[in-house]
Structures are given as C-alpha cells and as structure tokens.
Amino acid sequence: MNAFASIFIGAIFLIIAGVIVFVIISGIRSGMSNNAAALLTLHSTVVTKRTEVSGGSGDSRATTRYYVTFEFDNGERTELIVGGNHYGMMVENDRGMLTYQGTRFKHFERDVQPQSGVSKGQFYT
Numbered sequence: 001m002n003a004f005a006s007i008f009i010g011a012i013f014l015i016i017a018g019v020i021v022f023v024i025i026s027g028i029r030s031g032m033s034n035n036a037a038a039l040l041t042l043h044s045t046v047v048t049k050r051t052e053v054s055g056g057s058g059d060s061r062a063t064t065r066y067y068v069t070f071e072f073d074n075g076e077r078t079e080l081i082v083g084g085n086h087y088g089m090m091v092e093n094d095r096g097m098l099t100y101q102g103t104r105f106k107h108f109e110r111d112v113q114p115q116s117g118v119s120k121g122q123f124y125t
Contacts, residue, residue: 034102044070044098046090046108047077068105070098080105 047069056062066087069079082090082105096110 030103034104037102039099039101039106041097041099042072044072044096044108046092046094047071048092049087049090051087068108070108082108 049069050067052065052067054063054065064084066082066084067079068082068087068090069077071077078100080100080103086105086108090108090110094108094110096108098108099106
C-alpha cells in the first residue's frame with residue numbers, strides 16, 4: 001500500500017471517530033443540561049402537532065418521532081418530543097398543565113371541560 005492510501009484511510013478513520021465522539025459528547029451535554037434545568041409546570045395550549053418518519057426503506061424499520069408545540073399564557077412557545085401514546089391523546093387547542101424539564105417532556109394534563117351538547121341528559125344537534 002502506498003503512502004497516499006495509508007494517509008487517506010487514516011483520515012477517513014479519524015473523521016468517523018471524530019463524528020462518533022462528537023455525537024456522544026452532544027448527547028451527554030444535552031442530558032446534563034436537561035437534568036440541571038428546573039422542572040416546570042405551566043398552563044399551556046397545544047398549538048400544533050407533527051411527526052417525523054425516518055428509515056423504512058426495504059427491510060429496514062421505520063422510526064417515528066412525535067412533536068407537539070405548546071404555547072404558554074405569556075405567548076412563548078416550545079416544541080417538545082413526546083411519546084406516541086401522549087401524542088395520540090392530544091388535540092390542537094387542548095388547554096392544560098404542561099410539565100417539562102429543559103427539552104424533556106414529562107406530562108400534559110388536560111383541563112377538565114364540561115361535555116358540549118349535553119344538558120340534563122339530552123343531546124343537542
């Protein structure tokens with residue numbers, strides 16, 4: 001093997017190793033930042049929901065990430081990744097108490113609202 005090939009293979013190895021180290025350090029920093037953040041419970045509204053699907057070509061498995069954007073009473077917004085079970089239970093314009101820590105979703109408890117269209121056991125059309 002000539003010197004160019006050795007240098008080229010070494011450079012590729014260093015680039016791949018550098019990317020792996022960068023991803024690991026980024027994950028650790030993000031986790032530490034979330035752990036250091038205060039656990040907040042604020043009144044908010046579900047503004048929008050979206051999904052992101054990756055993979056799934058050929059025999060590979062598809063992965064879906066679920067995102068929900070919440071708007072707080074002061075007008076600020078935050079988008080959090082939520083589990084599929086929570087995502088399915090939320091509807092746009094739901095109001096309730098959002099509990100989160102940094103970028104980590106913890107819980108959303110919907111405000112209790114009386115059922116619309118029901119009065120004294122009768123339904124309105």
